[in-house]
Amino acid sequence: MSNDTITAKIFTYDNVPDVHKVTVEEATGTWCGWCPRGTVYMDSLSKVHPNTTVLIAVHGGSASEPMLLSDYASGMSSKIEGYPEVLVNRTYVNDPSSAFSLYNAHINDFGLADVGLAVNYNTSNRQAVTTATITSAVNIDGDYRLACVYTEDDVTGTGNGTNTITGDYDQVNYYSVAWNNANGYTPPGPLSGGGHDWAASANPVPATIMEYDFVARVIQGGFIGQTGSLPSSMTAAGVYTYSFPAYTLPANYDPEKMKAHILLIDATNGIIMNGNSMALITVGISDPASGKYSISLSPNPAVDQIYVNLNFKDRDNVKLVITDILGKVCYSNDMGTILSGEHRLPVDISKLSSGTYFMTLVGNNGTATSKFVK
Incomplete structure (x- = not known):
């Protein structure tokens, strides 16, 4: 039923939810x-x-x-x-x-x-x-x-590198150039993301490097x-x-x-x-960057300026983004390369209206998000 539409109810309304996900x-x-x-x-x-x-x-x-x-x-x-x-x-x-x-x-x-x-x-x-x-x-x-x-x-889990046994965590990968060439197939093209260059990877991708x-x-x-x-x-x-x-x-x-x-x-x-x-456990960050970054904000609530407290496990290229509860980007700052360790950065929020916002750190290792109120 690809691309089929499921029949929906029609509402007339004056109010809408604050957040739709x-x-x-x-x-x-x-x-x-x-x-x-x-x-x-x-x-x-x-x-x-x-x-x-x-x-x-x-x-x-x-x-x-x-x-x-x-x-x-x-x-x-x-x-x-x-x-x-x-x-x-x-x-x-x-x-x-x-x-x-x-x-x-x-x-x-x-x-x-x-x-x-x-x-x-x-x-x-x-x-x-x-x-x-x-x-x-x-x-x-x-x-x-x-x-x-x-x-x-x-x-994570275990596998024997073949994905032929029950409970095998090896990921079958038809994008593998090496596998396609070895079997006389035309590789489907590049695919990269989620932690892998799938075209350059094996088929299957071993469980040892899969998350x-x-x-x-x-x-x-x-x-x-x-x-x-x-x-x-x-x-x-x-x-x-x-x-x-x-x-x-x-x-x-x-x-x-x-x-x-x-x-x-x-x-x-x-x-x-x-x-x-x-x-389940709030640690001040949002996955999938768990363990790579930590982020906290102070003071919270804030008025004109908020401090972003960062801790990087590894060096990374990152940017800071503020979005409102509707997902609208209100602020974006490309921070370039940040070294590992702790950092404290002031952010001017004087032009933001009163409300709830999300401060998101976006990097090569994922994202980390913390909520604040102005």
Whole structure:
């Protein structure tokens, strides 16, 4: 059903949610030779639009897939035709190369309600409880539901270099020039991103150098959301909360690299109206740069000037970007090459209006984001 449109409801409204985020669900798998394309575009989205996307990689398509999440993959299979593909707000399905054009087409969609969330993670028993807060922009009647997805970044595993055994984390790679030449095929062309030059890499790419991001670990409430998580009638400016059951992280999951995502779903047509994300453990940065940068802001709230406190593990070329809650870029400063170590930089925010903003550090190693209020 590539490029097919799913029937949507029509709303007339005077108010809109403060924040609308585009949810991108990627159908992927280690067994899929074209799936590096999805890796590249998901990684690019995370760097270019870190504050206005909800990114989830759903591994499926094979019983031998090591990161298989069967119930989620089953829901995806009802929407997609093959691998890799992306679902954007579950309104359009297409090749990952269309991700940016689909983002641009949907970022201004009516989000129906603001989606907030709070994550309570207990380090002693490794249990996470996520509570969603929905603030409706309009009067709403219908079957709207919430789902909670936990994802993990920098996922690694073992493999024998062939991707022929169950649970093998080697990534099949049809972009490999060497493999194509050896088998008499014409290489499909260059592909670089997500930490790899795929054309210059082997097929498969050994598990020893693979890290997988946005990996869906569990979906609470099911593919179309939890029945009864929201009332059948909601009023404009009304606030509604729902807490999902405690989720116990398996021993091999790293809570510092995990996020919770809340999806607001119209159960009558399956469309994701809005969503939001939060790290299980807030360490002042946003993945995938975890461990590469740290960023904190002071004072916060600030008036005319805010100090950006940075710590670089490695030398990098970076820029600072300030965006508002709608994703509009309000400030951008190309900082050039920054050496490893600690840095403290003043930023003039006197021309910004009062409100909530995101300070994002963008570099070759990823992004790091911190929120502040003026």
